[in-house]
Amino acid sequence: xxxxxxxxxxxxxxxxxxxxxxxxxxxxxxxxxxxxxxxxxxxxxxxxxxxxxxxxxxxxxxxxxxxxxxxxxxxxxxxxxxxxxxxxxxxxxxxxxxxxxxxxxxxxxxxxxxxxxxxxxxxxxxxxxxxxxxxxxxxxxxxxxxxxxxxxxxxxxxxxxxxxxxxxxxxxxxxxxxxxxxxxxxxxxxxxxxxxxxxxxxxxxxxxxxxxxxxxxxxx
Numbered sequence: 001x002x003x004x005x006x007x008x009x010x011x012x013x014x015x016x017x018x019x020x021x022x023x024x025x026x027x028x029x030x031x032x033x034x035x036x037x038x039x040x041x042x043x044x045x046x047x048x049x050x051x052x053x054x055x056x057x058x059x060x061x062x063x064x065x066x067x068x069x070x071x072x073x074x075x076x077x078x079x080x081x082x083x084x085x086x087x088x089x090x091x092x093x094x095x096x097x098x099x100x101x102x103x104x105x106x107x108x109x110x111x112x113x114x115x116x117x118x119x120x121x122x123x124x125x126x127x128x129x130x131x132x133x134x135x136x137x138x139x140x141x142x143x144x145x146x147x148x149x150x151x152x153x154x155x156x157x158x159x160x161x162x163x164x165x166x167x168x169x170x171x172x173x174x175x176x177x178x179x180x181x182x183x184x185x186x187x188x189x190x191x192x193x194x195x196x197x198x199x200x201x202x203x204x205x206x207x208x209x210x211x212x213x214x215x216x217x218x219x220x
Contacts, residue, residue: 019213023157026210027165030203037084041198044081047073048197052189060110067106075099075127081201082131082208094130097140101126117163120204121155122148128208147211150218155211162203166196 016025034041051070055063075098083090101124108116126144129135135143148155170192 017213018209019217021210023154023161026158026203026206027161030162030199030206033085033206034199034202040084041081041202042194044077044198044201045194045196047077049190049193052193056189064106064110067109071102071106072099075102077198078127078201078204079131081198082128082205085202085205085209086128086132088131088134091131091134093135093137093140094127097130097137097144098127100137100141101144113163114160117159118156121152121159124148124204125155125208125211128205129212132208132212147208147215150211150215154214155207158203158207158210162200166200169196 016022021029047070050073051067054066054070058066075095078098079091079094082088082094101120104119105116108119123141123144125147126140126142129143129147130137130140133140133143173188173192176188
């Protein structure tokens, strides 16, 4: 009988601490958390789905208006993602901060995606700061700006990579079902938004941990 060598158990490389975490590990840790909390996180994709369905075949102005109209739901999803990661209850202060941060976001996104990413990198971490540190809204905004500036390259790179992962995965799914008819394409939009968009919220919360650790290391 032929003998086979024993299998060596595969182990996942240990992640670097947040202060040293690379963009790739930021995405990997976000995906890992998503997988471990799949059913809790899945519904966070509903706001993106509503925006895309309502914006389908609409003008740029109409798409921007729908993004503003549904902004409160997007903000609620982000606060919920931060609460899940922090294992903290819902924060109305964080929700108010999220609404303030979101106001210029749809207009910046329609201009070009990079200004929107830069805006969120610069001030968007105020939302998880309000959740994790239980700050008031003014202190949270100041803290968010401080965290965005401590390593702006990492913040921009992390958010841009998360958006690329979402966009490429979504585009691949749409292309895959392109020849299957209009109904299949709409189903692809539903699947991509529901399943993929929560990664953006989780990634933003993980980015806060990275930037906060870098800020703490800077003050030591």
